[in-house]
Amino acid sequence: ADEMRYMKPLQLFQHLSNSTRNQRGRLLGLDVGEKYVGLALSDFDNKIASPFSVLVRKKSNICLMASDFQNLMSKYSLKGFVVGLPFDRHRVASEAAPVKILIDHLCRTKMLEGVKYTYWNECFTSKNVELLLKPLNLNHPVLSKTILDKFAAVGILQVSSLSCFLT
Numbered sequence: 001a002d003e004m005r006y007m008k009p010l011q012l013f014q015h016l017s018n019s020t021r022n023q024r025g026r027l028l029g030l031d032v033g034e035k036y037v038g039l040a041l042s043d044f045d046n047k048i049a050s051p052f053s054v055l056v057r058k059k060s061n062i063c064l065m066a067s068d069f070q071n072l073m074s075k076y077s078l079k080g081f082v083v084g085l086p087f088d089r090h091r092v093a094s095e096a097a098p099v100k101i102l103i104d105h106l107c108r109t110k111m112l113e114g115v116k117y118t119y120w121n122e123c124f125t126s127k128n129v130e131l132l133l134k135p136l137n138l139n140h141p142v143l144s145k146t147i148l149d150k151f152a153a154v155g156i157l158q159v160s161s162l163s164c165f166l167t
Contacts, residue, residue: 004112012080012118016046025079028072029153032083032099040153041076049154066111081117
């Protein structure tokens with residue numbers, strides 16, 4: 001069984017588009033925050049991303065979090081994760097450390113076999129989403145935060161897939 005493995009964005013998309021129809025799977029976009037992980041789900045052609053869900057970050061129990069991902073993998077035929085990472089002019093920003101730690105810990109559980117993952121620059125994603133959501137006047141802080149996380153994940157997944165398909 002092959003374990004969770006990093007691939008460059010273009011490699012990941014090529015890997016998925018070259019798989020046979022029955023090996024093909026979907027991608028999950030992850031927007032890792034302090035308290036929540038916003039999730040977005042791609043279609044089977046990995047061209048369209050939709051807001052999906054928000055997971056509570058279980059910092060004290062990474063195996064619980066890994067089993068949440070395991071359930072999603074089998075239920076939605078997930079083959080890969082596109083993880084938003086804040087880059088700052090070609091240097092990885094300090095906010096990226098918790099993201100890398102989470103992925104590293106998920107890898108170490110050895111519970112997510114066969115998952116390929118990649119990182120995508122998410123520097124402007126949340127800001128863009130905030131601007132889009134502003135006219136909706138979401139006064140409920142938790143609701144607006146979880147919606148923001150979900151749509152940030154969509155931004156990460158959508159932009160990465162578009163870029164890879166256009167190259």
